Amino acid sequence: MPELPEVEVVRAGVEHWVAGRTVDDVAVLHPRSVRRHTAGAEDFSLRLKERSFTAVRRRGKYLWLELDSGDAMLAHLGMSGQLLVQPREHAAERHQRVRIGLGPAERELRFVDQRTFGHLMIDPLVDDTRGGSAGVPAVISHIALDPLDPAFDDDVFSATLRRKRTEIKRALLDQSLISGVGNIYADEALWRARLHWARPTAHLRRPQVSGLLEHLRDVLREALAAGGTSFDSLYVNVNGESGYFERGLKAYGRAGQPCGRCGAAIRREAFMNRSSYSCPGCQRAPRG
Numbered sequence: 001m002p003e004l005p006e007v008e009v010v011r012a013g014v015e016h017w018v019a020g021r022t023v024d025d026v027a028v029l030h031p032r033s034v035r036r037h038t039a040g041a042e043d044f045s046l047r048l049k050e051r052s053f054t055a056v057r058r059r060g061k062y063l064w065l066e067l068d069s070g071d072a073m074l075a076h077l078g079m080s081g082q083l084l085v086q087p088r089e090h091a092a093e094r095h096q097r098v099r100i101g102l103g104p105a106e107r108e109l110r111f112v113d114q115r116t117f118g119h120l121m122i123d124p125l126v127d128d129t130r131g132g133s134a135g136v137p138a139v140i141s142h143i144a145l146d147p148l149d150p151a152f153d154d155d156v157f158s159a160t161l162r163r164k165r166t167e168i169k170r171a172l173l174d175q176s177l178i179s180g181v182g183n184i185y186a187d188e189a190l191w192r193a194r195l196h197w198a199r200p201t202a203h204l205r206r207p208q209v210s211g212l213l214e215h216l217r218d219v220l221r222e223a224l225a226a227g228g229t230s231f232d233s234l235y236v237n238v239n240g241e242s243g244y245f246e247r248g249l250k251a252y253g254r255a256g257q258p259c260g261r262c263g264a265a266i267r268r269e270a271f272m273n274r275s276s277y278s279c280p281g282c283q284r285a286p287r288g
Contacts (some may be wrong), residue, residue, distance in 0.1 A: 018085070019053055032116045076118050085109055095114040096111070146179045172186040222248060261279070
């Protein structure tokens with residue numbers, strides 16, 4: 001699933017093409033892609049038509065397109081969702097699910113989703129109680145700020161994290177505590193911080209949390225600069241291009257390869273129905 005860097009790359013590309021454009025046509029080609037819009041596909045289309053997109057924003061792994069109606073079109077890409085901007089005459093993609101015409105430009109915003117785990121919906125914007133400067137769709141108002149948000153409070157995060165009785169990686173994946181971090185960037189930040197994924201949060205010292213946040217921000221910014229991480233053709237930017245941060249990964253997906261710091265073979269372990277990658281040499285597992 002795309003994490004913060006991938007979603008931010010898509011957000012920036014979509015904003016470039018759609019901000020200030022008016023919707024002149026909507027076609028929902030697969031109802032599952034608007035299943036979270038409980039009023040149905042017809043209502044989804046009606047609430048978009050003749051409305052203008054004013055801005056494109058993101059929180060964690062969600063992005064939304066603000067409308068001049070005070071609503072927003074919320075997009076969650078799921079495992080394989082793509083938001084592409086194409087000329088109207090461009091051939092339809094095989095897994096195209098929703099098509100949104102952008103006037104007066106001869107272009108379309110297309111939601112393409114092979115596995116149909118992603119979704120689009122229209123939701124009202126509400127005041128952001130988490131501290132952001134703009135409104136946020138009501139349905140995701142519970143999601144925490146991400147570590148690159150200027151309003152993110154390191155002290156509050158550190159105190160909340162150390163009160164929890166859980167493992168550090170589980171906490172990093174908790175979108176109500178910190179958003180936008182998934183399996184890839186959690187493993188990369190923990191490797192840089194020399195912390196094992198199973199380290200109890202209650203045992204962390206404040207300087208360790210501060211260091212982890214610094215490493216997390218570094219790896220997210222580096223991934224952003226590289227256009228995100230693409231392990232297959234399902235993650236692309238708005239122009240259909242893949243990111244290349246995979247080349248810079250130090251832990252994730254490198255099982256059996258030597259650690260770039262100490263030379264020990266990177267270890268893959270089962271974690272929450274997925275995998276976690278760490279170095280047994282410089283990320284010592286907690287005892288007991």
